[in-house]
Amino acid sequence: MLKRIIAILLIGFLGWAYQTTRPLPPNICGSSEGPPIAAPRIKLRDGRHLAYKEHGVPKEIATYKIILVHGFGLSRHDAAITTSEIVEELGVYFVSFDRPGYGESDPDPKQTRKSVALDLEELADQLELGSKFYVIGFSMGGQVVWGCLKYIPHRLAGATLIAPVINYWWPGFPANLSKEAYCQQFPQDQWALRVTHYAPWLTYWWNTQKWFPASSVATGRPKFCRQDIELALKFAGRQQMHKAYATQQGDFESIYRDMMVGFGRWEFDPMDLKEPFADSEGSVHLWQGDEDGLVPVTLQRYIVTKLPWIHYHELPGAGHLFPYADGMSGAIIKALLLGDK
Template sequence: MSKESAIADASPPSSSTTTGQPASQSGILCVSFSLSDFLFYIPMPICEMGAGMVKNLAIAASLAIGLGSWFYTAIQPPKPRLCGSEGGPPVTASRIRLRDGRHLAYEEKGVPKDKARFKIIFCHSFSGTRLDGIRAFPETMEELGVYLVSYDRAGYGESDPNPRRSLRSDASDIEELADALELGSRFFLISLSIGGCSAWACIKYIPERLAGVALLTPVINYRWPGFPKSLFQEAYKQQHVGDQWTLGISYYAPWLLYWWMSKSWLPTSTVAKGTTYLPNRRDAEYREFAISNGIREERRKLATQQGVQESYYRDMMVMFGKWEFDPMDLQKPAFPVHLWQGDEDGVVPVSLQRYICHRLSWIQYHELPMTGHYLSAVPGFGDTVLKTLLAESSF
């Protein structure tokens, strides 16, 4: 077959044969190219349309990249101002150096360590620092022989931030603190509010180092798998809409938390702002007193002096993020565990706390009637905790 015949045979039928219209009206014009005896037919209007689409896609891609770059920059938190660094806050506290190079600041209270019968580490709350602790009378601590060390959790106060902070690293920090201060093979642990995540982590990861644990109104992660869906949803919906959004961001998009919390026009955490509804009268009066005399603001400045991202917001990411374990799956430890909870707590739903202690029957649960979240405002509470926790010590 000749080349011309092949071309004729391979040519597509005219539009008039297939559509009943002349080729000039069909909207399709075919141009043939001969390349190594192969023919390529390119519908010209489609080619032109493709070029336009490519141009539009290029413009859209450029806009998307530019917008993405702007958004990425916008959501980045400022770098922390490390204590002791140029332009950062001064170092005024005693500190230890951890294996990863970070520093942990601490404060000692009670009887001298070498004379103590009981050695306790205290994990502070959301707006707390190493200057907090169990509020017990000095006479009680001396009578019991209590040495207590409070520390700034990572990123708080004068402890270096830990951008890789996790539940496991929290437990490791506590263990390293105990070793550096030579607290012995076992020590007691008391946690307050959101500091409870560190206590749960220690029960999970370093149970062999603990002599006893007291959790005081420990904050709850609503997404722990052990909660029945109906119970979780009921308690979750009782939260302020700003708290619901903040909990969701902490869990699903922690990288967005700083940006979200910095926007006054978005629904944000009432706990962080200090505007949570407190049903308990003593709680409400206690908070109002702390605000009116400047104590709350002073505490906030000290806690977040290196930056709010690595203190408050990192705390929220760890507490309300995806946990490495479910506390309700923990096995009974070899040491006593006590949990105190007020039945009028406006921060931690008592219904969820009751369920946890029902599931973990080895926890000795103490529910305080007509009491809220701020247990330190309860007269004599610190003495009660110490005497209860240390009474049955076998270590």
């Protein structure tokens, strides 16, 4: 009798444990109970939809065309880079898009670095941006830019990575360097990343259970420096509104899928990439603050020693949110489009 009771309790516990690891299904935009569709969208090769937003000068008269890739927990509305006066002066057209699962773009359960790069390429083709275009990615969006440099370099006129998030398990890093940088993160973030990398199927459970602290970034309490705090307070209301929109289809297919793709096992190492603009007809830029608590500057410095064709811009005293500081968007755009002109 006791064995039977123990067996029943064990089965019940396993059933409960299994259910807690399973996220709620996404609340798809346009479904009967999902959020309404308000954004313009394109239909992708596999039937998914990608929502986008156009900024800057009209596409038909633009001299430069740039695709913006938003960061973690953000959306197509995160386009502060376009507020510079230089946009009108140079004739710059921008298009930002909700990455899969964010905002009004359909989730992609099979999402990879290659699939998002191809989504971006298809967006450019359907909007008729021409044979080549520029791409700018901020934070986790920088990982998408690495994917573009790997899979569609022939379509790029230039690329900029702004505080691009690093995967500590890229094999090109010396073990002691990546370990030192990893240990600088909050202990709770070390555990969250470790779970995401080695047991991705537990990512949702780990960040929603109440026994251990979840990812500080996912819960909105990241390791910010003084500049970050000042900028976050300045834009707090807007960011809170945009975050609600970004995750309206559910946290799993937006922020947790983002973590699984970004910190999972990559099929390529960015440090093995070949120079995409050997003919000097384009350039790649990487911008990094030396007080960024989310992305260790030591690892960015190492990456650019392995990829000397990247134009590296390190900003003293800057944190992770430096693109929102006064004058930064103009500097970033000028460097990408004009170089030393």
